[in-house]
Amino acid sequence: MPTIRFEGQDYFCSSDETVLESLERHGVMLPSSCKSGTCQTCLTRALKGQPPSAAQKGLKDTLAAQNYFLACICKPEEDLEIGLASVSPKYSARLIKKDLMNESIVRLRIEVPEDFSYQAGQFINLIRPSDELTRSYSLASISSDSFLELHIKRVPEGRMSTWLFDTVEEGDELSFFGPSGDCFYLPDNPERTLLLVGAGTGLAPLHGILRDALEQGHKGPIHLFHASLAAPGLYLIDELREIAVQFSQFKYTPCVLHGDAPEGGKQGNIVDIPGQVLGSFNGFRVYLCGDPQIVNALRQKAFMAGTSMQDIHSDPFVFAPA
Amino acid sequence: MSSVYEQLGGEAAINAAVDVFYRKVLGDKYVVRFFEGVDMDKQAAKQRAFLTMVTGGPNSYTGKDMREGHRHLIKMGLDDSHFDHILCHLRSTLAELGVAQDLIDTVISVAESTRDDVLDR
Incomplete structure (x- = not known):
């Protein structure tokens, strides 16, 4: 009989009982709704132990890789320590x-x-x-x-x-x-096309994802579009050009809304540029980071251009007011 | 008798259907305003739940959910004509995925049965 550890307490899970049912029986209510593994309201993370893969159906690969699972359909096969949010030291x-x-x-x-x-x-x-x-x-x-x-x-x-x-x-x-965060590279298909789009410091995670993909031997095309209002707002231009020289599968496009774009770049709205350059995004894995308005608009563009919802990873930055 | 959900191929088929269906809905200028500003991941999860329900897959959707989930849209003017558009997208999604006509008819009749709940009547 597996034990579920949650917020410092141990709960026994009967055979054929889900994590959600077991906790509920002990008086601990997790947020839940459909109780059939569909709505993902009861998304929970295993901090220790491995949830059965059947309890991860329909989840984004990046969430499954971090041992997230759905409590309402999880019948644990081993002891689990679980947390709602990502608890961290x-x-x-x-x-x-x-x-x-x-x-x-x-x-x-x-x-x-x-x-x-x-x-x-x-x-x-x-x-x-x-x-x-x-x-x-x-x-x-x-x-x-x-x-x-x-x-x-x-x-x-x-x-x-x-x-x-x-x-x-x-x-x-x-x-x-x-x-x-669930915006990171997955080495499941090294031939796949990756599209990375970000504005401002949205470049930070994309720079990490790009280098990680290359280090893990990604062979397929990688397109990076980095946008700023105007040319002085762009950064790491030389480093990114250097990577493009070294790795022929990588293409870097600096983009500006106003004024002249640097050599090899584009002038225009970042929400439209990737589509104008690449056409269809069918089968791509897409990463979008930075300003939430841009990220959300690009999310819709990418989806309409053929990317599956499961393959769009985004990290909208919210800038807290002073 | 097995459900349409099982005959279609279960969860994997539904996941494929969600992308096709949601893309049709967002591409329809007549209904897209009801979907503006919503979290696309959450919306896709809801559509997966909807497609699972109308095909008879494992779900616990209730009329109450349908009623409460759409009430704010009624205030925005949601009516029968929009519901008809969604049914139309559902029908063409299933046809595109190669679902047999008699199964499509079954799914549409289940979806049709939610009309009064969705429109809060």
């Missing part, structure tokens, strides 16, 4: 390097704490120790890098970004928890 690590990418974006490189593991493209939640102010930032590094890399956009009057820009120095300790 707090880490502390030294800032190794801080440099300006352009006038409004700073790059932070942080030591990798021991026992911290992540998938390139996921995000962490940075904490300011003085008042516990917390903000999410995507990881631009890959797990074989000797540092964690973040790209911070200066938000006008933003408390966290102003602190990171003006006060934090190399050598300081930074605290964070995580990682979270």
Whole structure:
């Protein structure tokens, strides 16, 4: 009889009982609705133990890879420790390097704490120790890098970004928890076309996903469209061009809304450019990061252009007001 | 007798149908305004639940769910004509996936039975 551990308590699960039923019998109510594995309201994560694959039907591959499952159809075969959200310990690590990418974006490189593991493209939640102010930032590094890399956009009057820009120095300790997010590379089909689209610091997770895909031997075409209002807002141009020279399957297109685009780039609305360049997105796996309005519009475009909903991964950045 | 859901090929067939169906709905200018601003992942999950229900697959959908889930759309003007459009997209989705005509008719009649709940009558 498997045991389910939830929020520090152990519950026995009878044979032929689902996780949801077992907890309910013990008076613990998880959010649920259809009770048939369809609506995904009861999405739960196994922190320890492996949920049966039948309990992951219909989930995005990236969620299944992180041991998410549906409690209402999960009949556990082994002991499970479960959590609703992604519960994570707090880490502390030294800032190794801080440099300006352009006038409004700073790059932070942080030591990798021991026992911290992540998938390139996921995000962490940075904490300011003085008042516990917390903000999410995507990881631009890959797990074989000797540092964690973040790209911070200066938000006008933003408390966290102003602190990171003006006060934090190399050598300081930074605290964070995580990682979270389901926007990352999956090596299930190395021939598949990948489409990466992001605006502003939406490049951070995409840069990680791109390098991770190449390191894992992705052979199929990889298209990266990085957008900014105007040319000075683009960054990592030389690094990305360098990768394109080294890997012929990778194509980089810098995009600007206003003014002249850099060489090899496009001028126009980022929501329209990938479709104009590529036509159909049939069979693609798509990653969209950055401004929520752009991400949501692109999500619809990608879907209408032939990408299956299951294959669209997005990470809309919400910029908290000051 | 096995359900249409099983005859179609179960969950995998429904997942394929959701993409085709949802794309038709979003491509229809007459009904697309009811889907603007909604979370596409959640919407796709709801459509999967709907398609599972109308094909007789495992579900616990109730008339109450249908009523409450659409009430805010009635205020936006949802009426029979929009419901007819959705049925039409459902029919052509199933036809495109090669479902036999008698099975399509069965599915449509189940979908039709939700009309009064959806329109809160």
